[in-house]
Each structure stands twice: as structure tokens, then as C-alpha cells.
Amino acid sequence: MTPEPAGVPSAEPLTELGFYTLAGHSGRPRDLVDEVRDAERLGLGATFISERFSTKDAATLSGAAGAVSETIGIATAATNHNTRHPIVTATMATTMHRLTGGRFALGLGRGFDGLFRALGLAPITGAQLEDVAGLLRRLWRGEVVTGHDGPAGRYPYLHQDRDFDEDIPILLTALGTRTLELAGRCMDAVVLHTFYSDVAVTGALAALARGAESVGREPRSVRVWSVLATVSDEIPEDRRLLKTVGRLASYLQGYGDLMVRVNDWDPAVLARFRADSLVSGFRGAFDARATTAELEHLATLIPPDWLSTSATGTAQQCAEAVARQFDLGVTGVILHGATPRELASVVEAYRGIRPHGVRGLPANPGRVA
Incomplete structure (x- = not known):
């Protein structure tokens, strides 16, 4: 608790x-x-x-x-x-x-x-x-x-x-x-x-x-x-996924090119993220509408070092x-x-x-x- x-x-x-x-x-x-x-x-x-x-x-x-x-x-x-x-x-x-x-x-x-x-x-x-x-x-x-x-x-x-x-x-x-x-x-x-x-x-x-x-x-x-x-x-796992994977995926939806550029990330990873069928067909923001299963799939598309820019553990x-x-x-x-x-x-x-x-x-x- x-x-x-x-x-x-x-x-x-x-x-x-x-x-x-x-x-x-x-x-x-x-x-x-x-x-x-x-x-x-x-x-x-x-x-x-x-x-x-x-x-x-x-x-x-x-x-x-x-x-x-x-x-x-x-x-x-x-x-x-x-x-x-x-x-x-x-x-x-x-x-x-x-x-x-x-x-x-x-x-x-x-x-x-x-x-x-x-x-x-x-x-x-x-x-x-x-x-x-x-x-x-x-x-x-x-x-x-x-x-x-x-x-x-x-x-x-x-x-x-x-x-x-x-x-x-x-x-x-x-x-x-x-x-x-x-x-x-x-x-x-x-x-x-x-x-x-x-x-x-x-x-x-x-x-x-x-x-x-x-x-x-x-x-x-x-x-x-x-x-x-x-x-x-201490936060339940499904909520952790929403607050980390879901949030970052939403930002990549909106202005991924700029985030990749300022962070010196690999733009090829962003291209693969955007080409994914879930991402390309999704309507709305991931941190508002994605299910836990969808967030788990998104987690496979985002490199761990991108997510490591958060405080977890x-x-x-x-x-x-x-x-x-x-x-x-x-x-x-x-x-x-x-x-x-x-x-x-x-x-x-x-x-x-x-x-x-x-x-x-x-x-x-x-x-x-």
C-alpha cells in the first residue's frame, strides 16, 4: 500500500x-x-x-x-x-x-x-x-x-x-x-x-x-x-506501464522527430515504431486509451535506454x-x-x-x- x-x-x-x-x-x-x-x-x-x-x-x-x-x-x-x-x-x-x-x-x-x-x-x-x-x-x-x-x-x-x-x-x-x-x-x-x-x-x-x-x-x-x-x-504494474510506456509512446506520436533529435536517439527506431500496425492505426493518445495488452506491445517497440530517462525502481x-x-x-x-x-x-x-x-x-x- x-x-x-x-x-x-x-x-x-x-x-x-x-x-x-x-x-x-x-x-x-x-x-x-x-x-x-x-x-x-x-x-x-x-x-x-x-x-x-x-x-x-x-x-x-x-x-x-x-x-x-x-x-x-x-x-x-x-x-x-x-x-x-x-x-x-x-x-x-x-x-x-x-x-x-x-x-x-x-x-x-x-x-x-x-x-x-x-x-x-x-x-x-x-x-x-x-x-x-x-x-x-x-x-x-x-x-x-x-x-x-x-x-x-x-x-x-x-x-x-x-x-x-x-x-x-x-x-x-x-x-x-x-x-x-x-x-x-x-x-x-x-x-x-x-x-x-x-x-x-x-x-x-x-x-x-x-x-x-x-x-x-x-x-x-x-x-x-x-x-x-x-x-x-509501489505503483501497480499496469499503472506503471501507462505512466512510462504509454506516456512516452504518446509523445512519440505527437512530436517524435523532435524528441529523437534532442535526445540523440536513433531515428530508425522511431521509423519502426511508427510503422507498427498498432501505432499507425491507433486513434487517440496511448496514455488515455491504450489497454494493458496494447501497452505491453508498445513496450517491445521502445528501447530500454529511452525509457531509462525516467525514475523507476x-x-x-x-x-x-x-x-x-x-x-x-x-x-x-x-x-x-x-x-x-x-x-x-x-x-x-x-x-x-x-x-x-x-x-x-x-x-x-x-x-x-
């Missing part, structure tokens, strides 16, 4: 650790309430909220997380700027900022080009992200924006409140090199991707540093979160994998794919080997100081 989280908050929250609430596909958004409360009792430092156009609206979930918590940091990771008017996004972030006493970071992402085209929206570009970040910061400073005509759109008039002076971090989820360089230039924090190899993490940090240095920023001023699928053997082994992420140079680790209750033993083991250099970070996941 998975141990219950501790009944009282930790004396020292692990502000360098986070988790994704409602990880993956979820039709029960109210589960967030217990997950955030459990995470706060366990001492996890931040909760990250992803968005799916079904029952996972980022604004609604962020408000719920803020309402049922007192200390944990909260970030969207991510929402898309092109699905809301910038004044709506700015208002959501300002409301969350004040609701949580400064614990909120607005996380943006590029999303999927094909989906946006199907919805009648233009795909997101790096120039748009940089432009909208500038717009949001101006609004949060109380400025009146008139006659804006830039990559993010044309807006005759944008304004919130001239008395505003809100310092709200902007975070970017990033996979490719150019997006990481953009984050280094103009974002406060970055979230990497699940199933990143050590090579990919190192390359991501180098790209971010290039972007930061190109505009005279100190790379260490950007908080960097790696995302580590953390699935201990005993709680102690998972904790050691988490701690090793900091050796690569990241600032935080998001334990992805498991609920706080499922992570309790891993977090307990991590406390025993917690690196000294990661302590004292702010609760807000978008800040380093």
Missing part, C-alpha cells in the same frame, strides 16, 4: 521539487483538491498545471489550487496565449498573483501546430511568445498600451489598472533549441520535457545560456525545471535519480506521472539525500531569488 503523506506540513518545504497535478488525461478535475493538499503536507514546493481542451482549463484549475493551499507554488505549464485575448490572460495572472500572495507563475507554451490549425488558430511562433510576454509585463506595470501591432496581434487599446505594479514571473515550456534560447532571452523560468536524456538536459542548458548571454542576462537568473517521470515499483532508486538531475545543473525537478500520495516514499527517501546546494529557493516556481 502506498504510504500516506505526513499529516502536517514539513518544517522545510522542498521548494526545488514540484509535481504535475492531474497528470496526463483526467476527467475528474476535483482530484486536484486532494492532490494539492497532499503535496503541501508532504512538503513538495510547487504544483504545475497542464491544460487540455476537455476538463482541464488552466485558469479554473489554478484558482482551485490557490484556494486550497497556503504555501505551495503554482504555475501553468502550460497554457497557450493564442486561445485567450491578452487582457484575459493578464487578468487571470493578476488575479492568481493576488489570490496566492505571490505564489503564481504564468507558464506559456507553443502547443501543437496541427491542433491549432484544426481549431482555426494560427500556430504559435517564438516571436509571438516574446511579444506577448512584453505586453503582459507592461499591463502588469499599469501601462496603457495603444496601437500595438506586433507578432502577437493588433490591439488598439490594452489596459488593466494604472495603479498596478505586479511582479509576476513568466515561465516557458520548451523542447527545441530555438525555444530554449528564447526562454534565456526573455523568460523568468523554463520547464524542460519529460524523457529528456542527460545529453538533452545538458544541451537545453547550453541553449538557454546562449539566449541569456545574447542579451546580457546571467543564465542563472532563469529558473530551470527538469521533468522526470517518477514511477516507483524502489523509492530509494527513484530518489537517487531525482538527486542526479541537480548534478546536470537544473534548478528544480518536477516529479511527473504520479500523485503526491504515490510519491510519498520517494520524497521521504529524497529528504535523506537532499543536495545542499538546492535549498532556499522561493516558493514561486518562476523565481530564483
Whole structure:
């Protein structure tokens, strides 16, 4: 049985650790309430909220997380700027900022080009992200924006409140090199991707540093979160398959070429994966619809070293994998794919080997100081 989280908050929250609430596909958004409360009792430092156009609206979930918590940091990771008017996004972030006493970071992402085209929206570009970040910061400073005509759109008039002076971090989820360089230039924090190899993490940090240095920023001023699928053997085997094989297979469905490139994996393996009759004929995401038998078949198509980019095994082994992420140079680790209750033993083991250099970070996941 998975141990219950501790009944009282930790004396020292692990502000360098986070988790994704409602990880993956979820039709029960109210589960967030217990997950955030459990995470706060366990001492996890931040909760990250992803968005799916079904029952996972980022604004609604962020408000719920803020309402049922007192200390944990909260970030969207991510929402898309092109699905809301910038004044709506700015208002959501300002409301969350004040609701949580400064614990909120607005996380943006590029999303999927094909989906946006199907919805009648233009795909997101790096120039748009940089432009909208500038717009949001101006609004949060109380400025009146008139006659804006830039990559993010044309807006005759944008304004919130001239008395505003809100310092709200902007975070970017990033996979490719150019997006990481953009984050280094103009974002406060970055979230990497699940199933990143050590090579990919190192390359991501180098790209971010290039972007930061190109505009005279100190790379260490950007908080960097790696995302580590953390699935201990306390979780039943069928669920472990879903959270590891199913999740990675879903990513390979969506943007396999990019994952292969950043991880320096063999593209021939991806080609064989795509040619498989189950993969080519499957409708929907594997981590939402695949049966256990189908997941077992998918496991034969994915090399063990691709799956080894996750934390698996005993709680102690998972904790050691988490701690090793900091050796690569990241600032935080998001334990992805498991609920706080499922992570309790891993977090307990991590406390025993917690690196000294990661302590004292702010609760807000978008800040380093």
C-alpha cells in the first residue's frame, strides 16, 4: 500500500521539487483538491498545471489550487496565449498573483501546430511568445498600451489598472533549441520535457545560456525545471506501464522527430515504431486509451535506454535519480506521472539525500531569488 503523506506540513518545504497535478488525461478535475493538499503536507514546493481542451482549463484549475493551499507554488505549464485575448490572460495572472500572495507563475507554451490549425488558430511562433510576454509585463506595470501591432496581434487599446505594479514571473515550456534560447532571452523560468536524456538536459542548458548571454542576462537568473517521470515499483504494474510506456509512446506520436533529435536517439527506431500496425492505426493518445495488452506491445517497440530517462525502481532508486538531475545543473525537478500520495516514499527517501546546494529557493516556481 502506498504510504500516506505526513499529516502536517514539513518544517522545510522542498521548494526545488514540484509535481504535475492531474497528470496526463483526467476527467475528474476535483482530484486536484486532494492532490494539492497532499503535496503541501508532504512538503513538495510547487504544483504545475497542464491544460487540455476537455476538463482541464488552466485558469479554473489554478484558482482551485490557490484556494486550497497556503504555501505551495503554482504555475501553468502550460497554457497557450493564442486561445485567450491578452487582457484575459493578464487578468487571470493578476488575479492568481493576488489570490496566492505571490505564489503564481504564468507558464506559456507553443502547443501543437496541427491542433491549432484544426481549431482555426494560427500556430504559435517564438516571436509571438516574446511579444506577448512584453505586453503582459507592461499591463502588469499599469501601462496603457495603444496601437500595438506586433507578432502577437493588433490591439488598439490594452489596459488593466494604472495603479498596478505586479511582479509576476513568466515561465516557458520548451523542447527545441530555438525555444530554449528564447526562454534565456526573455523568460523568468523554463520547464524542460519529460524523457529528456542527460545529453538533452545538458544541451537545453547550453541553449538557454546562449539566449541569456545574447542579451546580457546571467543564465542563472532563469529558473530551470527538469521533468522526470517518477514511477516507483509501489505503483501497480499496469499503472506503471501507462505512466512510462504509454506516456512516452504518446509523445512519440505527437512530436517524435523532435524528441529523437534532442535526445540523440536513433531515428530508425522511431521509423519502426511508427510503422507498427498498432501505432499507425491507433486513434487517440496511448496514455488515455491504450489497454494493458496494447501497452505491453508498445513496450517491445521502445528501447530500454529511452525509457531509462525516467525514475523507476524502489523509492530509494527513484530518489537517487531525482538527486542526479541537480548534478546536470537544473534548478528544480518536477516529479511527473504520479500523485503526491504515490510519491510519498520517494520524497521521504529524497529528504535523506537532499543536495545542499538546492535549498532556499522561493516558493514561486518562476523565481530564483
